[in-house]
Amino acid sequence: MSEVAVESPRSAENYLTARRGVMSWLFTLDHKRIGVMYLASILAFFLLGGVFALMVRTELIAPGRTIMGRDMYNHMFTLHGAVMVFLFIIPGIPAALGNFVLPIMLGAKDVAFPRLNLASLYMFWGGAVFFVVVLITGGLETGWTFYTPYSTTTGQSSVVAAVVGAFILGFSSIFTAVNFIATVHTMRPAAMGWFKMPLFVWALYATAIIQLLATPVLGITLLLLALERLFGIGFFDPSLNGDPVLFQHFFWFYSHPAVYIMILPGMGITSEIISVFSRKHIFGYRFIAYSSIAIALFGFLVWGHHMFVSGQTRLASMIFSALTFSVSIPSAIKVFNWLSTLYKGSISLETPMCYGLMFIFLFGIGGLTGLFLGSLSTDVHLTDTYFIVAHFHYTMMGSTAIAFIAGIHYWWPKITGKMYSDAWGKFTALLLFVGFNHTFFPQFVSGSRGMPRRYYDYEKLLPAHPDFHGGHWLSSLGSYLVAAAFIMMAGYLLVSIVAGRPAPRNPYGGAGLEWQTSSPPPVENFTTPPVVGDPYDYSKLRFDPRSNDYVRVA
Amino acid sequence: MFASPNAVIIAMTEADQATHDNHAPFLAHHFDSPRQQFAAGKLGMWLFLLTEILLFGGLFCAYSVYRANHPEMFQDGHLFLDRYLGAVNTCVLIFSSLTMALAVSAAQTDRRRLLVGSLIVTLLCGVGFMGVKFVEYKAKWDHGLVPGQERIAWFVALGWLRKDSPAPERGYQPDADYVRKHLAEHGEEVDDAEATRRAAGLFPFFGCYFGMTALHGLHVLAGMGAITWVLVRSIKGHFGPLYFGPVDFVGLYWHLVDLIWIYLFPLLYLIH
Numbered sequence: 001m002s003e004v005a006v007e008s009p010r011s012a013e014n015y016l017t018a019r020r021g022v023m024s025w026l027f028t029l030d031h032k033r034i035g036v037m038y039l040a041s042i043l044a045f046f047l048l049g050g051v052f053a054l055m056v057r058t059e060l061i062a063p064g065r066t067i068m069g070r071d072m073y074n075h076m077f078t079l080h081g082a083v084m085v086f087l088f089i090i091p092g093i094p095a096a097l098g099n100f101v102l103p104i105m106l107g108a109k110d111v112a113f114p115r116l117n118l119a120s121l122y123m124f125w126g127g128a129v130f131f132v133v134v135l136i137t138g139g140l141e142t143g144w145t146f147y148t149p150y151s152t153t154t155g156q157s158s159v160v161a162a163v164v165g166a167f168i169l170g171f172s173s174i175f176t177a178v179n180f181i182a183t184v185h186t187m188r189p190a191a192m193g194w195f196k197m198p199l200f201v202w203a204l205y206a207t208a209i210i211q212l213l214a215t216p217v218l219g220i221t222l223l224l225l226a227l228e229r230l231f232g233i234g235f236f237d238p239s240l241n242g243d244p245v246l247f248q249h250f251f252w253f254y255s256h257p258a259v260y261i262m263i264l265p266g267m268g269i270t271s272e273i274i275s276v277f278s279r280k281h282i283f284g285y286r287f288i289a290y291s292s293i294a295i296a297l298f299g300f301l302v303w304g305h306h307m308f309v310s311g312q313t314r315l316a317s318m319i320f321s322a323l324t325f326s327v328s329i330p331s332a333i334k335v336f337n338w339l340s341t342l343y344k345g346s347i348s349l350e351t352p353m354c355y356g357l358m359f360i361f362l363f364g365i366g367g368l369t370g371l372f373l374g375s376l377s378t379d380v381h382l383t384d385t386y387f388i389v390a391h392f393h394y395t396m397m398g399s400t401a402i403a404f405i406a407g408i409h410y411w412w413p414k415i416t417g418k419m420y421s422d423a424w425g426k427f428t429a430l431l432l433f434v435g436f437n438h439t440f441f442p443q444f445v446s447g448s449r450g451m452p453r454r455y456y457d458y459e460k461l462l463p464a465h466p467d468f469h470g471g472h473w474l475s476s477l478g479s480y481l482v483a484a485a486f487i488m489m490a491g492y493l494l495v496s497i498v499a500g501r502p503a504p505r506n507p508y509g510g511a512g513l514e515w516q517t518s519s520p521p522p523v524e525n526f527t528t529p530p531v532v533g534d535p536y537d538y539s540k541l542r543f544d545p546r547s548n549d550y551v552r553v554a
Numbered sequence: 555m556f557a558s559p560n561a562v563i564i565a566m567t568e569a570d571q572a573t574h575d576n577h578a579p580f581l582a583h584h585f586d587s588p589r590q591q592f593a594a595g596k597l598g599m600w601l602f603l604l605t606e607i608l609l610f611g612g613l614f615c616a617y618s619v620y621r622a623n624h625p626e627m628f629q630d631g632h633l634f635l636d637r638y639l640g641a642v643n644t645c646v647l648i649f650s651s652l653t654m655a656l657a658v659s660a661a662q663t664d665r666r667r668l669l670v671g672s673l674i675v676t677l678l679c680g681v682g683f684m685g686v687k688f689v690e691y692k693a694k695w696d697h698g699l700v701p702g703q704e705r706i707a708w709f710v711a712l713g714w715l716r717k718d719s720p721a722p723e724r725g726y727q728p729d730a731d732y733v734r735k736h737l738a739e740h741g742e743e744v745d746d747a748e749a750t751r752r753a754a755g756l757f758p759f760f761g762c763y764f765g766m767t768a769l770h771g772l773h774v775l776a777g778m779g780a781i782t783w784v785l786v787r788s789i790k791g792h793f794g795p796l797y798f799g800p801v802d803f804v805g806l807y808w809h810l811v812d813l814i815w816i817y818l819f820p821l822l823y824l825i826h
């Protein structure tokens with residue numbers, strides 16, 4: 001009987017069709033449906049943040065006023081940063097893709113606390129509502145970092161609403177982290193030891209540790225900031241013996257580790273994809289696994305590198321600088337292991353792999369330019385210039401967002417049960433690669449020559465630096481290429497849902513447990529218990545051209 | 555009186571074998587056994603407690619910074635707290651931790667009357683603690699010692715909804731006369747100008763005091779809510795040797811709230 005079920009997975013009910021109606025989604029406890037709702041919400045905010053980015057780039061395409069006034073510009077870049085950080089990059093990979101695949105990768109029926117999982121989604125929506133309120137009532141012009149005293153004294157902007165929103169989003173993030181750690185510890189099958197877990201699970205586990213340890217500190221900081229702005233309780237107000245620099249310490253104690261909340265899951269996806277599309281066992285499994293944990297722990301000791309010019313002591317700056325360099329070691333370990341995995345592999349350049357390779361390349365640039373910012377002497381020159389804008393866009397967008405897109409393409413057949421057009425996918429990847437570098441590489445050049453970040457206008461700088469105009473012009477043009485690429489991507493992915501070829505069980509030949517169940521999976525994830533093995537052993541998988549599926553041979 | 559943890563785990567392991575035939579009560583569908591469910595819940599609770607410690611950690615860190623920068627202001631500030639009330643509250647919370655532990659043990663060993671009774675006593679201790687806290691807060695409010703007091707009053711009175719009531723200025727002006735008298739009670743005679751200066755300097759201390767104790771008070775209230783929930787379920791007879799997770803987890807939470815107070819009391823009330 002079960003043989004028949006295995007042979008015709010499409011006839012069986014799956015998680016998308018088992019129950020119907022809006023309520024069956026809103027009150028679901030199924031991690032897959034929650035992941036899908038997260039994915040849709042997060043992509044909607046990515047669109048919103050992207051529109052803000054295009055507004056900023058369009059304003060800067062020419063000197064002088066182009067399309068908006070100064071105050072509007074301040075709102076635009078602040079909201080771009082806040083929406084992208086809090087509503088897209090931080091929740092992105094763990095809450096959307098992690099929620100969907102983590103339990104399946106562990107052969108579990110669900111996460112450990114399904115109700116908490118649904119609660120985290122509702123808190124995400126609740127926090128997002130506050131950001132919508134910000135948009136409607138006055139906007140936000142403090143920069144996404146909410147530095148005091150700007151955030152406590154100036155402007156008409158809705159700092160309190162934004163801060164409350166970020167506070168709620170923090171709890172959403174904590175709930176997801178608690179769920180993932182408990183799931184990894186207690187829901188694995190007996191046969192799956194720690195070192196039989198896929199590296200994406202390791203990455204999510206390390207991410208969850210950071211979310212747990214860092215987010216509460218942001219929570220209390222934002223709470224104090226809101227009280228400060230509402231009531232003037234004076235914690236960060238020097239006229240009441242408060243300390244404004246303490247805010248920066250608190251903020252970066254969270255927000256530096258937060259960059260690893262952003263990047264670690266992306267590294268996890270890359271580890272999966274590089275191995276699968278090289279048809280070769282991942283090189284240095286344990287090094288990649290341990291380096292995730294090392295990054296998570298080292299990441300807590302380096303926040304002061306955001307404050308080299310904020311008046312901390314020279315000794316503190318030197319210590320933070322040295323510790324910052326130490327974080328580059330586990331990151332480099334990962335890169336070398338990916339390159340070794342590629343070496344002599346039989347590489348197939350399907351769409352997910354294009355993005356996986358793009359990740360390695362762009363992360364390399366983003367990481368190496370970080371060295372100039374970690375060194376005290378060069379950082380003082382580069383602080384608050386476009387160099388740092390380019391640096392963190394190479395790591396956040398060029399790495400995390402690209403890895404997110406890689407993961408969406410890699411698991412799209414599993415999530416939706418449909419195949420997208422690989423040709424369109426590859427072409428879009430190329431366009432995105434060109435557009436991304438077109439946008440951000442010129443910013444390294446302008447920034448190193450002194451173009452300050454966050455400036456509304458650069459007309460008065462042009463006599464001394466005529467090249468600034470060219471840099472901005474190139475950058476804005478590139479941003480339109482990026483936008484075009486994302487529109488195309490949305491197009492072929494949506495088309496695939498309606499008209500795509502039904503996805504086989506294992507279209508890319510992955511060896512993880514998620515490829516042993518049907519696409520899309522049934523509500524219980526597996527109709528028969530999956531066979532736990534090495535998640536990177538491809539020797540038993542053969543491509544079957546009749547079904548376009550990889551099948552297991554004895 | 556307390557069931558040994560090993561005996562409990564053995565009982566749960568035996569229950570694991572039994573579940574293959576008949577489903578254990580309150581076993582969620584995605585767990586294989588009551589033991590797995592309990593292990594997941596317990597780990598989840600510890601992780602949550604970790605985040606609570608870090609949430610308070612930010613305030614403890616701010617406390618250290620401000621106390622290191624302004625030791626004399628903390629010296630002044632603690633004179634305004636009643637250490638006897640603080641000590642009473644400490645004893646109340648420690649006692650409530652004992653009754654909470656009794657409740658957990660009673661749930662594991664299926665003694666429902668002891669369970670319900672212990673939970674009620676724990677809850678009453680929470681009420682007592684909040685009552686004392688209210689008396690303390692009221693006194694501080696009456697003397698204008700709360701940071702941002704005028705704005706809080708304006709905010710609570712919904713002044714921000716009315717066009718004719720602008721927000722009060724930011725600032726910190728405790729009642730200088732009260733401060734002068736209070737310092738005199740502690741054997742320090744100061745003139746009015748000095749009293750005003752010392753009163754304004756009380757801010758970092760009372761910022762920390764209200765930040766820390768208010769957050770702690772909110773946690774006590776949340777804990778009381780959780781205890782009420784467990785109490786209702788205990789009366790319904792939901793708990794027993796096979797299923798006592800919620801009592802255990804709420805107990806852990808309550809102990810943490812207690813523990814944080816044990817640090818707050820000396821840091822705020824007993825400064826030398």
Ligand SMILES: [Cu+2]
Pocket residue numbers: 255256259302303305306
């Ligand atoms: Cu950093």
